[in-house]
Structures are given as structure tokens and as C-alpha cells.
Amino acid sequence: MKQITLEKLAELTGSTFSGNKDVEISSVASIEKAGQGQVSFISNPKYKKLLKDSQASVVILDADLASEYKGNSLINNEPYLTFAKVLEVFYKDDDSRPAEIHPRAVIGNNVSIAEDAQIGPNVVISKGTIIAAGVKIGAGCFIGEDCSVGERTTLNPNVTLYKETRIGRDSIIHSGAVIGADGFGFALKKDKSWLKILQIGRVEIGNTVEVGANTTIDRAALGVTMICDDVKLDNQIQIGHNVHIDKHTVIAGGTMVGGSTSIGKRCQIGGAVAIAGHISIADDVVITGKTSVIKSISKLGVYSSGTIADENRKWRRNSARFRKLDEMAKTINKLKKHLDG
Amino acid sequence: MKQITLEKLAELTGSTFSGNKDVEISSVASIEKAGQGQVSFISNPKYKKLLKDSQASVVILDADLASEYKGNSLINNEPYLTFAKVLEVFYKDDDSRPAEIHPRAVIGNNVSIAEDAQIGPNVVISKGTIIAAGVKIGAGCFIGEDCSVGERTTLNPNVTLYKETRIGRDSIIHSGAVIGADGFGFALKKDKSWLKILQIGRVEIGNTVEVGANTTIDRAALGVTMICDDVKLDNQIQIGHNVHIDKHTVIAGGTMVGGSTSIGKRCQIGGAVAIAGHISIADDVVITGKTSVIKSISKLGVYSSGTIADENRKWRRNSARFRKLDEMAKTINKLKKHLDG
């Protein structure tokens, strides 16, 4: 267990401090639960009232809050970012397992695995794949032919990469994610049966990307489905074939993105959103949870759709009226004309 | 194959009966399909008309329906519950596999496995984990470090538990479920890139919980994501970090629950619902399918949102009008004022 003084913590995180420079910290907890030897944080001023009862040895605060606080504080105008850094100080790289290829891993011909990679039990790596230095592949992962996994990227257990998938460095793929499965493409035959469009493209994932548990990213029909650097995808997301998601965009859980859609840089997309195929979303667009996007969005801004939970009795009446909304509007226009005229 | 008389079935399920006490039953089927030697049920009086053509040897009925029925009936005022009990009589515990740790399982150091547990092929159990009596772990499951799995709990094949996950007794986890993956937390840096907030909490699941196939439950950022006793989660559900779901609550498929949200006791939440993060839902709340919940619900009741499927041509007109609803409302107010004035 690490023991770090307040003074040292300030140095490691580029912060200042107030209080006892020698107080020792060994772990992190929430402001309500933190006790002796623990550091906590307040980044949102609305939780300020929790400060006076906190038993934390140190609290991360911005300068304003710190000036009101009598206990030990680690002072930084980005307290949440500082909290993230403090977590890294205490908890990062606690994985002390030695590099190894587990004897129960199955490695195909012509596979290149860097010496310090960790390959877990029951991992299957198919021929032609390249595993870079510092990579960790969890138990039960399947990696198809001709894939590549970049430096220090982690595949948690039970991830599936179809053939030809490329992942950059320092990325994290969570369990149950399936990357590179066939896109959904069929041509209708005269007899109304479907002919599969073979999906011969692939998936490419950049650096410092995170892909959530049970998220699926389909291979392109032709070409590449592209997830650029620093994109963060939550759990249970579906990314269709030939989608392009640009740098720094984050998408919350359960969002569906239709094929061939392009999403810009630094977008923030909520959970349970549905984005149609073949459209494009501009840079810096924010889309709130549960929104349905069926047309391109070309201007930065915050976008929403849907209706808000209401008592079922009221909702039934209102949603019934929605089905007559066009008639209502026409009636209003007539009434207005009548009165104006 | 079990053969059980009507009299015995009444005794085993705390019911009475009418008809031939010696009629033998060996299996269960739906009211339309049941034939000789089979028991069926009607719990909803609207299916009463199916009774007269049924070929079932015995039908589970409430006293009212039984009084109208000339065939053999198993009589109980909770026919659906009785049906569930009858299913248990015929079908429970038909798993006769002996306890074993399959030779293809990979067991880490310092793992404790009760003698009568069943550990399937290709299971990986990491160091420090405790597996209690009567537990069944299906093929290909991965269990991280320092987990615990309580008495008689079943993990179906290909479940993933990240480190430190705790599951109580008599719970069932279905295939593809991922429990304990990182919550979705990132701090924005000045250069617009994201710094991962290490997720150092864990998931705790109570007793007699069911977790559906491909459902994901994220570990807490700090502290615990809590799924209390007798909670039932369907397939494809996402539970964010630090969520708390209280006893006896049921959630149907595809529902997304945002981080730090708290859901009360005995709630019934439909499928494809989206519940925002950082809110709370009171005890005994019912939320119908596809609803979007963005604010806390503090009063028991039935809640809904959304609009209802309509012909596309009509829907296009109505949904276009929705985008002008505020203007419409203002016009109405003006007209009203004009006329009132």
C-alpha cells in the first residue's frame, strides 16, 4: 500500500495545498465515506455542504472552496481532473502479473507477440496477427487472422476481434465487445428472399480509445469502419458498418449508430440515442439521452428529442392527442384566420 | 420421467382439486397444446374460452373457473404461482451432473472452491476468489481476482466477472453477462482529450437475483454498484456505475440506467426504458416500456412517455407539428385572451 504525503501529492499532480504538508494518504474515497488516510474531492460547488462533515484527511478543492475550508486541501482549479490524477497515483499499474503466454493459449502460425505481452488462458490468436509490446489479452479472447493490437492496449476477458481488425496503442476493450462482425447488408431477390452482401471491409480503432462491455462495432462492407483516437464508447453500443467517429467523441450506453454515418470531433452523445444511417453529425455536437436523430446535424449545439415521463393517465391522453396534432394545428390556423379576418 | 397424481400435485402445491384424484401427470404444456398426461393453466380469465377445447388431463384454475369446468382441475386462487410451483415439481434440478472441477478449468492460487461445486471446462478463476457450496460455473466463464459466489448460484456459460465482484446465494447469471467492467468516467483535459477516471469500486449482487443474457453491470467509480436481493434483470440491460437497485425490483430487456441512480423497492420497469444518471426512483414505481426518465420520481404510480406507432404519413405531419408545439400553445393563449377579452 502506497503512503504519500500531501506535499508529494501536490507535486505529483501539479497542485498547491493548504494544511499539514506531512499528512499521509494511502487511498481515495467519496466525500461522505472518506476517513483518516484518505483523500476525496469536490468538483461541483453544489456538494460544498458535504465539506463540513467530511472526515477525509485531504480534500481536493478549487481555490475558492479551499479558502473556506479549514482542513487539509489539495488545491487545483480543475479538481475533477486532479482527482483522476490522484487515482492514477494510487491505483494505476497495480497489475504485477509477469509477461507470459499462458500454456492454455492457442497461437496460430506466423503470429508475432512482443516479449512483454501478457496472453491469458484460452486465448486464441489466429495466423498473421501482430501483438505489440505491453499488450494484455484477457482469458478467452478470440483474435482473428491478420489483426494488430498496439502498444499497451488491453483486451479484457472474452473479447472477440474478427479478422483484419486493427487497434492502436493504449486502448481498452471491455469484455463481451465484438469488433469486426459482418455489417448488416442484404440485397432483395425477386422471390423476396435476401442475398447476403459479403462484408469485405474491416474495423480500425485508434489510440487511447475505450470500448465498453458488450459493445459491437461492425466491419465495413467495403473499406473501413473507423473509430479515431481518444473516442470513448460506453457499454451496449452498436456501431454499424462504414461508420466514422472522429477524435475525442464520447458516446454513452445503448446508443445505436446506423451504417455509413459520420460523427465529428469532440461530440458528446448520450445514452439510448438512435442515429440513422447515411447521415453526418458536425464537430462539437451534444446530443442528449434517448434522442432520435434521423437527419444530418451541420451546426454545433445541443440537440434533443423525445417526451418526458409523466403519469400514465395523463400521458395516455396526451399521446392520443399527439396523433391528431396536425389536425389541431390546422384548426388553430383556421381560428386565427377567422379572428384576424 | 416423473409421474404424479392430481392428488399428490395438490398436496405439493398447497392446492385443492376436483375430478379424478388418481389421474397421472408427467409434464406441462400450454392450454392449446396440452394432451393426455399433461397439466396446463389459465390465470387470466380472458383466456377462459380456451378451456372448453383443451385436451389437458388437468388444468390449474381459480375456484371460479374451476366451478365452471367439468374436467380435472387443480384449484388455487393464485393459478400462475401454482403453475410456477408445478413446473418446479416436474422440471427443477434435473441437472444430474456430478460435482467436479473440469480438468480444462484454470484455477488460480488461493482460490477456495466448495466440494460440491461444478466448475465447467475452460473456466478461469483468478486468485483469491471464493466459490461456495452448490455453485455451478458454466464453460468459458471468467472470474477475476477476489470475487465471491454464494451458495447454489449458477453462472451460465461465458459469463465474465471482473475482479472483486460479489454475488449472493441462489442467484442466476445468464450467458454473456459482464459484471464489474469499468464505469464510464473521464475528465476533460484542456486540450479536449479525456483522462480516464480509474474505476476502483466494485459490484455487489444479492441473493436470488437473476441477471439476463448480455446484460452489463458496471463497477462503481468509488464504493459499490448494488443490486439487492430478489432483483430480476432481463437481457441486454445496462446498469451504470454506482447505481443502487433495491429489493424485488424487476427490469425488462434493453433498459439503460445511468450512473449513480437509485431505484427503489418493488419497482416494475419495462423494456427499452432510459433512466438518466444521478436521479432516484421511489419504491413501487411502475415505468412502462420505452419511457424516458430524466428527473427523479418521488411518488409511487405508473409513469410513461413517448408517442405511439402511427401510419408514417400521419406521423410525419404530427412530428413536424411537435416542433412548433410551443408556438401553437402561444397562439391558442392569444386566441383565448382575445375571445375572453
Added chain:
Amino acid sequence: MKQITLEKLAELTGSTFSGNKDVEISSVASIEKAGQGQVSFISNPKYKKLLKDSQASVVILDADLASEYKGNSLINNEPYLTFAKVLEVFYKDDDSRPAEIHPRAVIGNNVSIAEDAQIGPNVVISKGTIIAAGVKIGAGCFIGEDCSVGERTTLNPNVTLYKETRIGRDSIIHSGAVIGADGFGFALKKDKSWLKILQIGRVEIGNTVEVGANTTIDRAALGVTMICDDVKLDNQIQIGHNVHIDKHTVIAGGTMVGGSTSIGKRCQIGGAVAIAGHISIADDVVITGKTSVIKSISKLGVYSSGTIADENRKWRRNSARFRKLDEMAKTINKLKKHLDG
């Protein structure tokens, strides 16, 4: 690498051609990216403008577009279908792995595996299961007891089939799919706890069906959950117990289908749709993405619901008005009466 002349390609796909019959083609690319030796296609006339700059050696066109085009063309009035056939010519059956049961597969008693089946590493096949000729089972798949998998069907890696699941011939199941998990059924006890309804039915999947990555299909409570021939299911779909989906129906990603619902032939259902349980959808119905279907649809047509993404500021006002829509409608009716009267 195959080299095929334009003349030969016309013959193989039942098309005519114009231009140099001897031009050699070896691969397929999109109209913007195709170069020498590559064939591309235009099926939608709105992309016609891309034709004049294309470097493709051959373009698949209908007769109208071909008459305007000076380069080599493969001419067919169903260009998209012809494109699908051309992909098959170049890319189908490139899997040259020999038939084998991998030494790391675990095969139960009384399992029948056809001689030319491919069974990957870490596959578990439980007792009583039948694997037909030409079947491929990818690494890490789990197949429960008494299943059957028909001729030439492929299970990609990490698929889970619960016991008694039957799959027809020429079907494709993608990674992470879970077929045959328990349906979601519980009976409420007096103490407000839940008694599980044992799910004793099974799943049956027809011929030439495709099931997407991480899609879940629950076993029936009693009887059969049925996915008929030529149904195509995208990723992340949930199919409840006792659902019946008839031939040629396609469903896009993330759609939830409630238990006991029946969907007709040749339906086209968009992504992120929610379909309630216990309803029926007629043949040839089209449902657009994100729609909520809570009542049966008995007439063919296109159906939709939902509202469309708008600026958040406007949406907030409009969605607030939605909650008063019934009152608005009543006010309009009064005003109308007042003026008419």
C-alpha cells in the same frame, strides 16, 4: 487472387456488358476508391455523378446508366443484387482451413459431428448434440445438450447455445449471440418476492437465418421461440420468449421484441424499435427506427413514432407543452365551439 474477365463476370452473374470483354478484374471497391483491376457499382441514381471520375476498371450499372457511360460496364437491371453476386465470385469460401475437431475442443458423450465439420479450439459441445456436414463452430462457442446445427451453418467465435436449441442449414450466428437463455418470467408471491417460472421450452432457428453479434433470443416458457427461414437479425437485438418471426423479415440493431409477440413475413423493422409483448404484426409491415409499437398492427404499411431531434432549447419548450397537450386540445375545441356557435 482470382483474375476474372468482364465477359466471364457477365456470364457468372447473368448480366450483359459493354466495353472491353477481356479487361481483368481481381477485386471490388467503392466507386470513389476503385482503381485498375477493380469493379464497383452504382445502384442508386443519385450517386450517378460519381461515375465520371471513377477509376474503376468496370462499373456495375443498370441499362440506363450504362448507356450514358463510356467505360466498361457490367449491365444488369438489379445492380445491387449483381454487386452481391460479384462479391461472392471474388470473396466467398476463401476459408481454406481443413475440417478438424481441434484438440482443445471438449466434446460430450453421444455427440454426432459430421466428418467435414470444423470445430475450433475451446469449443464445448454437450451430450446429445448433432453437428451436420460443413458446419463451422468458432473458438470458444458453448453448445448445450441436445442441440442441432444444420448443414453449412457457421457459429462465429464465442456464441452460446443453451440446451435444445435447433438451428437449420446455411445460417450464420455472430459472436456474442446468446440463444436459448431463460425467458423473463416470474410469479409474484404474497410477500412481494418473485418465484421463477421455469422456462422449459426451446429456440428453433430456420435455414439461411443471420443472427447479429450480441443478439439474444430467449427460449420459450412452454413450446418454441421460432425464427423462421431467411430472417435476418442485426446486432444487439433482444427476442423474448415464445416470439414467432416469420420468413424473410429483417430487423435492425438494438430492437427489443417482447415475449409471445408474433411478427409476419417480409417485415422490415428499423433499429432501436421497441415492440411490446403479446401483440402481432401483419405481413409486409415496415416499422421505422426508434418506433414504439404497443398495439398489434393488422394492416401492411409504414409505421413510425417518436419525435425528431431539435435544438435542445426549442425541444425543452415543446416537450413541456406536450405534457399539456390534452388541455390544449380541449381549449381549441372550446374556442371552436364558441366561434362556430
